[in-house]
Amino acid sequence: MLDFQNFYDWDYMKVHPRYSYHLEDWGSAYSQSGKAGDWPECVDYTVKNIGDWEKLNVLKLREGVLGQILKAVFEIIKGLGNKVPFIMTIFSPLMIANHLCGFIQGTHDLERYMREAPDKLDKGMEIITETFVLFAEELKKIGVDGLFFATKETSDDFTSAEEYQKVAGKYDRRILETVEDLPFTMLHLCGDKIHFESMTKYPITMVHWDSSTGNNPSYAEGRRILGDHLAIGGGPNRHFMAAAEPEVLKKKIKKVMLETEGKHFLLGPACSVLIAETAEEKVWLLRNAPEQYMEY
Numbered sequence: 504m505l506d507f508q509n510f511y512d513w514d515y516m517k518v519h520p521r522y523s524y525h526l527e528d529w530g531s532a533y534s535q536s537g538k539a540g541d542w543p544e545c546v547d548y549t550v551k552n553i554g555d556w557e558k559l560n561v562l563k564l565r566e567g568v569l570g571q572i573l574k575a576v577f578e579i580i581k582g583l584g585n586k587v588p589f590i591m592t593i594f595s596p597l598m599i600a601n602h603l604c605g606f607i608q609g610t611h612d613l614e615r616y617m618r619e620a621p622d623k624l625d626k627g628m629e630i631i632t633e634t635f636v637l638f639a640e641e642l643k644k645i646g647v648d649g650l651f652f653a654t655k656e657t658s659d660d661f662t663s664a665e666e667y668q669k670v671a672g673k674y675d676r677r678i679l680e681t682v683e684d685l686p687f688t689m690l691h692l693c694g695d696k697i698h699f700e701s702m703t704k705y706p707i708t709m710v711h712w713d714s715s716t717g718n719n720p721s722y723a724e725g726r727r728i729l730g731d732h733l734a735i736g737g738g739p740n741r742h743f744m745a746a747a748e749p750e751v752l753k754k755k756i757k758k759v760m761l762e763t764e765g766k767h768f769l770l771g772p773a774c775s776v777l778i779a780e781t782a783e784e785k786v787w788l789l790r791n792a793p794e795q796y797m798e799y
Contacts, residue, residue, distance in 0.1 A: 556627030595654035713773035
């Protein structure tokens with residue numbers, strides 16, 4: 504990770520370990536293909552029935568996968584040496600809950616639990632939140648500059664903005680309020696039909712999303728809604744970056760930059776980069792665009 508950071512000299516560093524790091528210490532199991540870019544395969548998941556929510560315990564941070572991640576973050580920060588801001592990825596409690604009950608295998612049990620057993624789900628959400636509040640506190644002690652706080656469930660494709668806030672809002676806020684005194688926390692709203700206005704009321708520094716999904720605000724629209732209250736971030740999505748010819752990508756990056764005139768805007772991928780499928784030349788185009796966009 505440090506080699507990647509040092510090679511491209513990014514303006515900040517975000518660490519995103521395997522997404523299953525949130526889940527494994529509660530018993531979910533995954534197998535890796537060994538191929539770069541492949542998603543891990545879920546071979547077992549934790550919550551198979553309503554009663555399993557009450558079996559979750561607050562995790563011990565110095566043990567298991569979470570302990571490994573904290574050690575890795577410590578070593579990365581030491582190697583980075585305060586050259587640029589450093590943020591660490593945490594998923595929203597509802598996103599973690601969704602994966603704990605098998606979302607990656609195609610189940611939709613979380614939606615059923617939300618309707619049929621909200622009290623049981625709430626107990627599980629409390630345990631998840633307490634664990635990652637403690638995790639965020641440890642990250643602060645280690646020296647992170649903020650969080651990359653991501654959620655995929657804040658979308659009309661999953662639930663309404665009102666229901667999301669009822670089920671998950673207070674838990675999101677508890678984690679974000681833990682790091683509210685840090686200078687750089689980015690909220691990533693993943694997917695289409697995002698709940699833009701309700702989510703941007705959170706205690707965050709900036710909001711990041713994909714404007715090319717079809718139903719999300721453009722970056723210009725996002726700036727009009729937010730004014731200068733929050734910085735915004737985004738750029739070309741990962742599939743476009745991997746497939747587009749360099750000149751086409753260059754035009755897309757220019758369009759994104761000009762939407763906000765580059766003000767209060769952090770250019771990057773709209774979600775992630777498919778490094779195994781994306782030519783180095785195109786990653787450099789993204790990296791150098793802030794200095795060059797007015798020229799092209």
